[in-house]
Amino acid sequence: MKSKKIWITLVVLIMMLLVPLGKVSASNDNYLQKVKDKGTLVVGTSADYPPYEFTVKQSGKTNYVGLDIEIAKKFAKNLGVKLEIKNMNFDSLLVALETHKVDAVISGMNPTPERQKSVDFSNIYYRGKQYMLINKKDAALYKNIHSFKNKTIGAQTGSLQYDLVKKQMKNNQIKGLAKLNDLVIALQSGKVNAVAMEEATAKAFAQNNSSLKVINPEFNVDSSQTGSAMAFPKGATSLVNAANKTIAEIQKKDLINKQYIPLAGKYMSNNSKKNSMWDYWTYFAKGIEYTLIITVVSVFFGFILGILLALLRLSKNKLGKAIAVAYIEFVRGTPLMVQVMFVYFGIGAIVQSLPALLAGIIAVSLNSAAYVAEVIRSGIESIPSGQTEAARSLGMSQTLTYRYVIIPQALKNIWPALGNEFITLIKESSIVSIIGVGDLMYQMQLVQSATYKGVIPIFITMVIYFVMTFGLSKVLGYFEGRMKHA
Template sequence: MKIKKLLLMLVFLMLGMLISFGHVQAAGDNYLQKVKQKGTLVVGTSADYPPYEFTVKKSGKTNYVGLDVDVAKKFAKNLGVKLEIKNMDFDSLLVALETHKVDMVIAGMNPTPERRKSVNFSQLYYRGNQYMLINKKDAAKYKNIHSFKGQTIGAQTGSLQYQLVKEQMKGNSIKGLAKLNDLVIALQSGKVNAVAMEEATAKAFAENNRSLKVINPHFDVTSSQTGSAIAFPKGADSMVTAANKTIKQIKQQNLINKKYIPQAGKYMTSNTKKSTMLNYWTYFAKGIEYTLLITAVSVFFGFLLGTLFALMRLSHVKIFHLIAVWYIEFVRGTPLMVQVMFVYFGIGTIIQSLPALVAGIIAVSLNSGAYVAEIIRSGIQSIPVGQTEAARSLGMSQREAYRYVVIPQALKNIWPALGNEFITLIKESSIVSIIGVGDLMYQMQLVQAATYKGVLPIFIAMVLYFIMTFGLSNVLGHFERKMKHA
């Protein structure tokens, strides 16, 4: 009971620190001044939403393009600063904004009353209708929201479309996913009957996939709900004012219709022509590089942490034992995804310069350390007590007995379990893609967004993960066989 109470106190203390820190940040509006001083405007987006934001390949590198990106570039130019784009899941964007990981969010976002409670919005820079994407073979069946009765409708989680489907199509099931590409795959595979999305985006997908069709389901949408605006932290009035000046210029010059949308259309056409997977091999190669880097570093630190906490849990010093138990039980009792988000958005609130890659490595290392600790502890306890007693009788200290007698024997026993943990890390590292780390899963999603192909990039990523895990499994098996003959 004492341990449970201490754990609860620790959780509430951390939450209290984050909440109080957030209030301190909100005091005083020096947001615009800070952006100009650092010389960089950090923009959060979800680059799977053509023609608003998506990716293209230029000289083997990933470039973010689209209507929203052009608006962000115009804003950054007016401020006299450089533009830095952070790509992450749509439903993580406002969290990143509130925890000051980004200076603003531009992602075809509707300024709904619910969102206005948490963040500030600029004026609307573009207004579009709410449409639905369906399979062309179902065109005769579906005409409006009433003809979908009893069907399953897909929508991006956290979006206006999700809210509209939930409120106005109550006789339907709703399937929410973070990525539009995944929803389009679900549509093509029959998992959903339609996907609700903004007009321009729906038309973009339909124009690049002959099996899909766009319809206007005639949602009842108020003027306050339609249109896209830029989101800023609560209290960042100076940023909102500056953004509104840029939006006014864009509207006066009609840049969106004359320049930004046609330019996005050209990029989309170019992507469609170059949509073979071979053209995107550099994406997958970069993903493998990041995945192996995260795994290697996390294995190293996870093993060190695991060894330390295993010895602490076996220690007769009560405080060391309790700390180890708290750490192991807490980490094993919470999902890795939550831990990754807490390290990046939570601890990252205090250490704002914490890169996503470093945050991902920290979270994966801490998570692995808890499981490795239990593996090592079980290995040590599997060695008969007589081995330690014999070593001590020969004049060895407790430390020497562990180093030269217990640990080498325990390592032989736990090697298969450790190997499984290391292999698992390769696969679990894919979770860091939710905070924008460019691992294999993240790169796969970029390829999906760029090529409008959903299943093939998944298959390629699956094969690449298998090659990595199978290769590591063989290496670990080689060392295991050597240990048996040692």
């Protein structure tokens, strides 16, 4: 009994010693020092949220502006480092933070208790009300949340507004989308009856679109959940403290109201005056460039890996065949979007220097390889076994038989199917926009947020994709014709 008491006493003493040690360790984290050592503060944002963060075209380049961006600039300046902005979907921001793809997140984000479980927040730097954006023609119908009974309400996924609609408008159907631009398009096309968003953002859309109107639906909001704050990795106390110093300086000088919001309004006004699609042709050109880079590189590596997987699946080596079958079935059985996110956020958490473009190429290449492998396998199996037997009887090795007899004939048979896979790849590469790769889809979203026009950029993007795929189909058709006459 005595020895048991002694052991309990020792355990209690050790725990008492470890608790303060843990606190010291947390307070003496090296996050701030890491940022200073690399000389760059990487900040994640979702640049479709005026006046907090959005894009403008300056000297032919895309620049990120808004009151959040100004705060991030001020924070980086106070740290003595350069600011790097990473633009991605709002619901991917905290994942990027937890996997250390970014050092901080500033995107009009509310420090809700649920989010505080996984990340740390700075002090509130701006507080606004929660509004509804509606079509002006419906102004007489909707006054508060009770007016929307049995209606469809749109909200950005992962946002405070989404939770408010879900909890306080239970008789309504909620439609969640990642981008506010898409929600505004849904509103204008009658897919939703209203869109819940933060006050300043709702007013920004209404001021730049005469067919829209804002109302205060009088949500019952807990004051502890309102307001915008910067988010940091869990345990990054040094960065949080540094951010709080910057926020205190900004609030003392009232920079948000005196400088940042007026500057954002100026940018928004200029965007409204110069919102012709022709003014943004460089956006679409850059998108085409990235889309073609991703497609060409992915086709090359996907084809090489596809041949290897097809040969392994057809081989007599049980281990190699099992690996090939497992890979092909797994990749074909999971969505490309999930694979892209896994490569960027999953593998990227281990290899933190992995760029979004490279992650996108890797994911698309690995996905394409599985489909190419099946196309090649079916092509090889379509060749009569007598061809192989004849080649082997002439003294040709298995390698030479495949190289000079089987593959050339199989290629003729599978060329149309391979062509379809390459064309599909151009369209499927648009998935990489979710991790911030500047492909055509990503650039389209930038144009939408910069011009406050939703449908026209989509139409232009459709035409561009059609021109690329139609052109490629004609090129592939030409080579297919030559193969038939060879």
